[in-house]
Amino acid sequence: MSNLNAIRERIDIVELIGESVKLRRSGRGYSGFCPFHPNEKTPSFYVWADTQRWRCFGACNTGGDVFEFVTRRQGLSFSEVVQQLAKRAGVELAPPNPRAAQESAVQDRLRTVLAAAANFYHNALLNSAAARSVREYLEGRGVTPATQQRFVLGYAPDSWDAGLKFFRESGYAIEDLAAAGLVNQTDEGPPRDRFRNRLMFPIRDRDGRTVGFGARALNPADNPKYLNSPQTELFTKGALLYGLDFARKAVLEQREAVLVEGYMDVIGAHQAGFVNVVSPMGTALSDRQLQLVRSGNPRIVLALDADAAGGQAVLRSLNVAREDGDREETPAFDPRGLVRNEARLKLDIRVAALPAGMDPDELIAKDPANWRAIVANAQPVVDFVMSTLAAGRDLKSAKVKAELSDALLPIIQDVSHPTERGAYIQKLARLLQVDERTLVQAASPRQLRPRPSTPATAPAAESATSSLNALETHCLAALVNAPALLALVNRQLRELELQLPVLGRNDFAETQYSLVFGQLSAALEQLDQEPLDYLNAQIEPALAETLQALLEHGRKMASPEERVQRDLVDSAVRLRQRTIRQRLTELQFIAEQDGAAPDVGAQNPEHDAGALTGGLQRIQRYLAPVSRRDKISGAL
Numbered sequence: 001m002s003n004l005n006a007i008r009e010r011i012d013i014v015e016l017i018g019e020s021v022k023l024r025r026s027g028r029g030y031s032g033f034c035p036f037h038p039n040e041k042t043p044s045f046y047v048w049a050d051t052q053r054w055r056c057f058g059a060c061n062t063g064g065d066v067f068e069f070v071t072r073r074q075g076l077s078f079s080e081v082v083q084q085l086a087k088r089a090g091v092e093l094a095p096p097n098p099r100a101a102q103e104s105a106v107q108d109r110l111r112t113v114l115a116a117a118a119n120f121y122h123n124a125l126l127n128s129a130a131a132r133s134v135r136e137y138l139e140g141r142g143v144t145p146a147t148q149q150r151f152v153l154g155y156a157p158d159s160w161d162a163g164l165k166f167f168r169e170s171g172y173a174i175e176d177l178a179a180a181g182l183v184n185q186t187d188e189g190p191p192r193d194r195f196r197n198r199l200m201f202p203i204r205d206r207d208g209r210t211v212g213f214g215a216r217a218l219n220p221a222d223n224p225k226y227l228n229s230p231q232t233e234l235f236t237k238g239a240l241l242y243g244l245d246f247a248r249k250a251v252l253e254q255r256e257a258v259l260v261e262g263y264m265d266v267i268g269a270h271q272a273g274f275v276n277v278v279s280p281m282g283t284a285l286s287d288r289q290l291q292l293v294r295s296g297n298p299r300i301v302l303a304l305d306a307d308a309a310g311g312q313a314v315l316r317s318l319n320v321a322r323e324d325g326d327r328e329e330t331p332a333f334d335p336r337g338l339v340r341n342e343a344r345l346k347l348d349i350r351v352a353a354l355p356a357g358m359d360p361d362e363l364i365a366k367d368p369a370n371w372r373a374i375v376a377n378a379q380p381v382v383d384f385v386m387s388t389l390a391a392g393r394d395l396k397s398a399k400v401k402a403e404l405s406d407a408l409l410p411i412i413q414d415v416s417h418p419t420e421r422g423a424y425i426q427k428l429a430r431l432l433q434v435d436e437r438t439l440v441q442a443a444s445p446r447q448l449r450p451r452p453s454t455p456a457t458a459p460a461a462e463s464a465t466s467s468l469n470a471l472e473t474h475c476l477a478a479l480v481n482a483p484a485l486l487a488l489v490n491r492q493l494r495e496l497e498l499q500l501p502v503l504g505r506n507d508f509a510e511t512q513y514s515l516v517f518g519q520l521s522a523a524l525e526q527l528d529q530e531p532l533d534y535l536n537a538q539i540e541p542a543l544a545e546t547l548q549a550l551l552e553h554g555r556k557m558a559s560p561e562e563r564v565q566r567d568l569v570d571s572a573v574r575l576r577q578r579t580i581r582q583r584l585t586e587l588q589f590i591a592e593q594d595g596a597a598p599d600v601g602a603q604n605p606e607h608d609a610g611a612l613t614g615g616l617q618r619i620q621r622y623l624a625p626v627s628r629r630d631k632i633s634g635a636l
Helices: 003-010 013-018 066-074 078-089 098-127 129-140 145-150 162-169 174-179 244-254 263-271 287-293 308-324 360-366 368-376 381-390 398-413 418-432 436-442 468-481 485-495 511-525 531-538 541-556 561-591 609-635
Strands: 024-026 029-032 045-048 053-056 154-156 198-204 210-217 226-228 256-259 299-302 327-333 339-345 348-351
Touching (some): 003 066, 013 045, 045 561, 066 078, 066 244, 066 511, 078 511, 078 541, 098 129, 098 162, 098 198, 098 210, 129 154, 129 198, 145 263, 162 174, 244 256, 244 287, 263 360, 360 368, 381 418, 398 418, 418 436, 468 511, 468 531, 468 541, 468 561, 485 511, 561 609
Parallel strands (some): 299 348
Antiparallel strands (some): 024 029, 045 053, 154 198, 210 226
16 A cells, blocks of 8 residues: 555545534535635535545535645645645655655755854844844834744844854854855855845745845945845745745635735735735746745735836746646637637736835835735736836837737736636727737637657556556556647547546546646646656656656557557546546535535536536447457457
C-alpha cells in the first residue's frame, strides 16, 4: 500500500472536514455550505464517508479527497499537505534520498542562522543607542512597538563587522553566514557584513520561517535605497510574498488578496486590521508569487503606485496572472457553426486606483474607510488596461488601433460571462472608432504554436479485470510522454457531445494523478518551454517520483503510433464513462435525501442528470465496437 493510500484509510474525511465546515447527516452522507465560495440558501457541499470523497454542486464545482480539501482550505502545496496529513494519520513517510537529506540539512542550518540574525537585528533596534533615530522614524510612521515585535523589525549597526562578530561568537561558521546572505565574502579581503546602517525587514516564507531580509538605507547617500538578501538556497525574491505568513488565513477566509508595493504598506495595513495584504516587494507579480495566493481562486486586487511606473508594474502583473491563472473550458461555436473549446480565466483580477502621490500605508493611516472603499470598488482588469494603454495615444492612427486591439482582445476573451465580454467589445469599438464586427472577427481564440510530439507508446488493450488505477496510469503515462495527444483526446470527447467536453483533473481519482494532469495542462498553456521540460521543472517534490514512474511506464509500452493514439483515446473515453457514472451516482444520492435538494442542474450544466445520461449512452455506443475489437485482438 502506498503512503497516500495509507493516509486516506487512516483519516476520517467526515471528521477532518467537520472541523472547519458544519456538516449535518443527510441520508448516506453529509451536507453543508461550501467553504470555497459565498454561502447560498441551500447547502451544495456533500461528503461521503464510504468513498472518502467530497463534492460541491454549487458555484465552485470542485471535489476530491482529503488531500484536495486541505490543499484548497489551507492554501498549502501538495508536498506540505502530505507531510501534515501523514503526521495526523501516524503514517511514516519514506525517508528522503541521501542527496535530498543533505539539502534539507543545509536548509535547516541556514534557517537557524537567519532566525538568529533576525533576533540580533531586532535586539539592536530595541536596545542600541545608535538605533534611536530608527525608533523615532518608526514612531513617526505610526508603527507601534507591538507591530515592530510582530514583524521582528530590526536595525543593522553601522559597522563592517558587528554582525560578523556576533555570529562568530555564537558559533556559526563563516560558510553558513555567506550561504545565508548575511556576509559578503571575496578573495580580495576579509568577509564583511552585507547589511550596514539599515532598517531590517525579515522576509519569511508562508510558514513563518525567516528566509532572507529586505533592508532600507537610513542614510540618503547610501545606495541602493533598498537592499535584499542575495539569492540563496532559501531566498528567491520572485518566489516569496512579504506578509504572507500572517495573511494566508485571511486570504482564504475573505477570498481576496490585496497586493501592495512595499514593506511599510503591508505593515501599515496589517496594523490597521487589513490582514489580507501582501507585497511582491517592489517587483511585478511573478508566476511563483501568484501560486502562493491563488488557492481557492480568490479575488486578486493590485494596489500599486498610481504613477507611470506603477501602471506598467500593474500591466506586467496582469500578464502574469492571466498566463498562470486557472482556466475553465467552455464550449463555443465558431463562425462556421463548428464547436470549439475556449478557456476563460477563473481568477477575478482587479486594480485599485490609489490617490495620486499617496502610498497605501499613508492612505490607510489617514483614511482607513477610504482604503476599504477603494479596494471594494477596484476596477475590473479590462477597464484599467483599456484606460492605461489608451492614455496619451493617437487613437486616430491605424497602427495604434491595431496595437490596442491586439493587446486588449485577449484580455476581453478571458472574461467568463458572454454579456460582459460583448459589452467590452462594444466599449473598445467606440474607443477605437472601428466596426464592432471587425473586433469580433479578430477575437478568435489564440492558437498555440505547434509542438513536436514525443514518440509515444501504449500498452495492450485494458483487460476486463484491469483496475481503475491501471486505466488512469495508461492515459497519463501516454499523455506525459506525448503531451500533444491531449488535443486528440479532447477532440473525440467533444465529438461525443458530452457535458464535460474535455479531459480534466476530475477524471483522475488518484490525487497525485489529478495534480500531475493539472501541471500537464499548465505546461500546454505556456509557450516558453516544451511541455515536458516545463513539467519537469515545475513539478512539486512530492509528485516528482510519480511523474518519473509515468514517464518510465510510457517508455516501456511499445506499439505503432497509430495504436498509441487509438488506445489512448479509447482509455480516455472509458475514464469519462467512469466520471459520468460517478456524477450520476452522486446526483441520485442527492435526489434521495429528505427535503428539497438544490437544483444542481440549474447551477451547473455538468450536473444535469438528463444530459449526463445521454452522454453515457453515446459513450456506450462508441465503446461497443471497441470492446469487440479488443476481444478479437485478445483471441489472436
